[in-house]
Amino acid sequence: MIKNICCIGAGYVGGPTMAVIALKNPHIKVTIVDINAERINAWNNKDISQLPVYEPGLAEIIQKTRGKNLFFSTEIDKAIDEAEMIFISVNTPTKTYGKGKGMASDLKYIELCARNIAEVAKTDKIVVEKSTLPVRTAETIKSILHNTGNRINFQILSNPEFLAEGTAVEDLLNPDRVLIGGENQAAIETLSNIYSSWVPKDRILETNLWSSELSKLTANAFLAQRISSINAISELCEATGADVNQVAKAIGMDSRIGNKFLKASVGFGGSCFQKDILNLVYIAKSFGLEKTADYWQQVIIMNDHQKRRFSDKLIQTLYNTVSGKKITLFGWAFKKDTNDTRESAAIYVADHLLNEQARLSVYDPKVSASKIQADLNYLNTRSEDETAKLVKFIRDPYEASYDSHAIAILTEWDEFKTYDWKSIYKNMKKPAFIFDGRNILNKAELEAIGFEYYAIGQ
Numbered sequence: 001m002i003k004n005i006c007c008i009g010a011g012y013v014g015g016p017t018m019a020v021i022a023l024k025n026p027h028i029k030v031t032i033v034d035i036n037a038e039r040i041n042a043w044n045n046k047d048i049s050q051l052p053v054y055e056p057g058l059a060e061i062i063q064k065t066r067g068k069n070l071f072f073s074t075e076i077d078k079a080i081d082e083a084e085m086i087f088i089s090v091n092t093p094t095k096t097y098g099k100g101k102g103m104a105s106d107l108k109y110i111e112l113c114a115r116n117i118a119e120v121a122k123t124d125k126i127v128v129e130k131s132t133l134p135v136r137t138a139e140t141i142k143s144i145l146h147n148t149g150n151r152i153n154f155q156i157l158s159n160p161e162f163l164a165e166g167t168a169v170e171d172l173l174n175p176d177r178v179l180i181g182g183e184n185q186a187a188i189e190t191l192s193n194i195y196s197s198w199v200p201k202d203r204i205l206e207t208n209l210w211s212s213e214l215s216k217l218t219a220n221a222f223l224a225q226r227i228s229s230i231n232a233i234s235e236l237c238e239a240t241g242a243d244v245n246q247v248a249k250a251i252g253m254d255s256r257i258g259n260k261f262l263k264a265s266v267g268f269g270g271s272c273f274q275k276d277i278l279n280l281v282y283i284a285k286s287f288g289l290e291k292t293a294d295y296w297q298q299v300i301i302m303n304d305h306q307k308r309r310f311s312d313k314l315i316q317t318l319y320n321t322v323s324g325k326k327i328t329l330f331g332w333a334f335k336k337d338t339n340d341t342r343e344s345a346a347i348y349v350a351d352h353l354l355n356e357q358a359r360l361s362v363y364d365p366k367v368s369a370s371k372i373q374a375d376l377n378y379l380n381t382r383s384e385d386e387t388a389k390l391v392k393f394i395r396d397p398y399e400a401s402y403d404s405h406a407i408a409i410l411t412e413w414d415e416f417k418t419y420d421w422k423s424i425y426k427n428m429k430k431p432a433f434i435f436d437g438r439n440i441l442n443k444a445e446l447e448a449i450g451f452e453y454y455a456i457g458q
């Protein structure tokens with residue numbers, strides 16, 4: 001019987017996942033630890049609106065569980081020592097150095113966790129991989145735990161997380177499936193029992209370790225591939241007069257294809273898709289599977305093309321120059337209902353427009369000014385001073401769009417649909433352009449107001 005769970009990594013996955021486990025298992029004490037003290041402080045903030053992760057419904061769950069059976073702490077060793085089960089939920093970004101740079105997953109944080117557990121543990125532990133990992137990582141973790149541990153029994157499980165940001169709480173409360181990969185049946189059942197507090201048993205799937213690890217990479221690759229496929233068709237629609245929304249609807253009604261994940265867009269973003277496909281490509285290459293690697297690489301190539309194509313279309317439509325022109329970007333997050341901006345298409349569109357000397361005015365309901373500057377500065381394309389001079393974050397969408405030549409919609413926030421577009425039009429330079437990178441606005445209505453409206457694949 002598990003009484004204490006420790007989760008290493010208080011991020012977008014660790015926070016929401018453990019909050020739901022704590023909510024549904026009031027008899028288990030769940031402690032989430034992180035080396036980032038600022039993040040832990042934010043999770044402990046009395047002002048519940050200031051949590052480091054914004055997800056609909058999350059604050060309510062934290063309010064119910066925090067201080068009762070859910071704790072956030074920087075005392076990593078203590079939490080490891082107390083726990084019978086330890087989730088590793090740290091980041092596994094793409095390597096930025098050395099062998100596999102730009103492709104392979106950087107597993108240094110995973111290894112540090114394994115070493116930390118090996119050093120501290122005095123009693124048997126079940127170690128659960130929650131992070132997304134290259135297939136066969138469990139072998140590495142096992143080797144570290146068994147060779148440096150204090151002769152303690154470690155069981156390793158793979159339990160990848162399938163939540164999507166913006167719907168994390170809903171996804172966790174009603175998962176399509178929970179996947180548990182492992183070699184030891186007793187350990188698998190122990191974890192399965194925790195989930196079965198709220199997930200029907202027939203949705204808890206058991207596999208071997210390697211299938212579980214590979215299924216996570218495969219799921220993300222398939223999802224991203226659907227977006228690149230529809231985006232490829234969107235370009236063909238623009239060339240032929242077909243409408244990508246109509247095509248998506250027509251093919252989506254085929255039950256073999258299904259209607260989800262067929263929204264053409266300015267390109268997918270987020271911390272997972274690109275990183276996980278690059279990793280899959282790297283793994284395939286490392287086994288000499290060049291054709292398989294090329295096949296999946298194409299999903300990324302198409303996505304980069306879509307982001308570029310969107311910015312090029314904007315520049316071309318604005319009479320081939322945006323130099324000195326004010327362009328307003330509505331949305332910076334990589335999708336709606338999250339404050340996460342990792343790999344957001346907005347960053348790359350903005351960078352491209354800045355290369356053409358545009359002046360940018362950005363509005364996003366959940367992203368801060370400093371995050372926007374940091375995202376652009378991370379690209380290292382221009383000096384921080386220059387970025388600060390050219391990119392202004394404005395808290396009000398009407399003010400943000402005032403006197404601008406064009407508006408580009410880069411995130412599908414619902415509020416954009418209900419703006420007073422007449423008054424926005426009145427205050428813009430004419431002709432007033434809208435480039436809808438999410439196909440969320442009504443073309444006929446906007447054209448009736450007077451806008452020149454461009455959407456993806458129409």
Ligand code: NAD
Pocket residue numbers: 008009010011012013014033034035036039076089090091092109112113130131132133161162163164165271272
């Ligand atoms: P994140 O960057 O938001 O959080 C990771 C946290 O781990 C950070 O706060 C970091 O400080 C902490 N950390 C790193 N090394 C540590 C150490 N040695 N000890 C203690 N803390 C440490 O990342 P995330 O988005 O939560 O993703 C975590 C993992 O889950 C990744 O492997 C990711 O691929 C996977 N995943 C993410 C999502 C998603 O939607 N974000 C969904 C499914 C799976």
Ligand code: UDX
Pocket residue numbers: 161162163164165166220223227260261262263264265266267268269270271272273334335336
């Ligand atoms: C994804 C997976 O969906 C999730 O299962 C996994 O655990 C983590 O990675 P996430 O990146 O949080 O989740 O969001 P997701 O909804 O998948 O969207 C990713 C990107 O694709 C966003 O930029 C989104 O706007 C874009 N997208 C999604 C489209 O452009 N069109 C679509 O039809 C769907």
